[in-house]
Amino acid sequence: MKWLAVLAVLYVLSYVALTRCSLWIMAPDKVFGFYYVPCRLRTLQRHEFLQRVHVALCYFYDPVESIDRLLLKGPGVAGLPERDFEVGKDRGPSRPSPGRE
Numbered sequence: 001m002k003w004l005a006v007l008a009v010l011y012v013l014s015y016v017a018l019t020r021c022s023l024w025i026m027a028p029d030k031v032f033g034f035y036y037v038p039c040r041l042r043t044l045q046r047h048e049f050l051q052r053v054h055v056a057l058c059y060f061y062d063p064v065e066s067i068d069r070l071l072l073k074g075p076g077v078a079g080l081p082e083r084d085f086e087v088g089k090d091r092g093p094s095r096p097s098p099g100r101e
Helices: 002-029 043-045 046-060 064-070
Strands: none
Touching: 002 064, 043 064, 046 064
């Protein structure tokens, strides 16, 4: 039973570490919310693999994210970026993250 408690604590701590690190890294980009892949917005835009990792982690961390958001008033998950800042073309509004439609 101890190992189950250790896994639960590691699950919550990894969520906190990822989200707060992402908030700190994304602060200069003025993104409301966070990404589960702590990198700059332009990096996330350029790499589809990182976007897929973000979506997968949205499902994985959904239970603890809901508790953080509802009970502790934590930040929410940001939608995936759609705008290409390098070219300056707007490809429409951002897609909501899974489970947030």
